Amino acid sequence: MHASKGDRLVVHGRVVGREDHVVEIVEVLGPDGTPPYRVRAENGHETIMSPGPDTVVDHRKAGDVT
Template identity: 90%
Template sequence: MHASKGDRLVMHGRVVGQQERIVEIVEVLGPDGTPPYRVRAENGHETIMSPGPDTIVDHRKAAGPA
C-alpha cells in the first residue's frame, strides 16, 4: 500500500450493514508512502494506523476548509 499526505483511506465494513469509515492521511510515517500513517477522522480525532486488507487508498485529495 502506498499513499500520500491528503489521500483518504476507505475501510470497508466487515459485516453486512456496517458502513465504511473514511479517514484523511495527515502524515506518512513509513518510507516511500508505506504505512504506518497518522490519520484524522471526520470528528477531528487523530491516530496512527497500519491499514488492513479491508482498506483501500483513495488518491483524490480530501476537500479543504470552505
C-alpha cells in the same frame, strides 16, 4: 500500499449493515509512502494506523469534488 498526505483511506465494513469508515492521511510515517500513517477522522480524532487488507487508498484529495 502507497499513499500521500491528503489521500483518504477507506476501511470497508466487514459486517452487513456497517458502513465504510473514511479517514484522511495527515502524515506518512513509513518510507516512500508506506504505512504506518497518522490519520484524522471526520470528528477530528487522530491516530496512527497500519491498514489491513480491507482498506483501500482513495488518491483524491480531501478538497477534490467528483
